[in-house]
């Protein structure tokens with residue numbers, strides 16, 4: 001009887017989970033929209049979805065970057081209204097409690113069951129960047145959109161001190177990253193304190209927000225990469241209802257000045 005019960009249980013387990021321990025649809029954990037501009041917005045930390053019954057991670061940051069998905073989506077709509085073209089967008093729907101998409105694979109999760117969602121997010125970014133590089137060989141930009149509350153009145157730029165925007169710096173020099181027509185330069189002119197400061201001599205960034213796994217993986221220092229900038233919007237900046245318009249303005253100024261809107 002006992003043997004029969006064990007055999008029945010293992011048969012049931014096989015039927016319920018053929019070949020895999022997870023049951024969620026990994027592709028449904030990522031929202032993506034193809035664009036028509038040489039610009040991709042990525043949002044790794046504003047998801048709320050669980051991954052099956054995975055327990056929360058016990059190490060690393062699990063805080064949600066509240067408002068960053070809406071910010072990226074509103075900016076896309078505003079850019080389309082202004083330019084008639086949209087940026088590419090990739091948004092993680094899974095909660096950072098279970099999986100951190102902005103970490104290397106081995107640090108991103110504590111259960112391999114999270115791996116399909118991680119791969120779905122990064123495979124989509126990789127595919128879009130390959131397409132962008134083909135369509136826009138003259139140059140393109142990734143903005144990895146984050147929020148932080150450690151310094152709620154400051155927005156931080158992270159490029160690993162210019163490394164992940166190597167092509168941009170080589171062509172245009174430091175003003176492209178921290179001059180008046182840089183993205184943070186325009187935001188500063190609209191009243192948002194930024195770090196590094198506009199016109200700063202050094203490209204040194206705050207070590208807390210100096211550029212994570214995403215910009216380090218897809219930045220222009222990598223053979224398959226494009227210029228990549230991480231932006232960490234302060235909590236009070238995200239609470240400003242004008243932020244999406246101001247960021248869209250900053251992107252238009254930047255893309256115009258740095259040759260990303262040429263035919």
Ligand SMILES: [Zn+2]
Nearest residue numbers: 045065146147
């Ligand atoms: Zn973040």
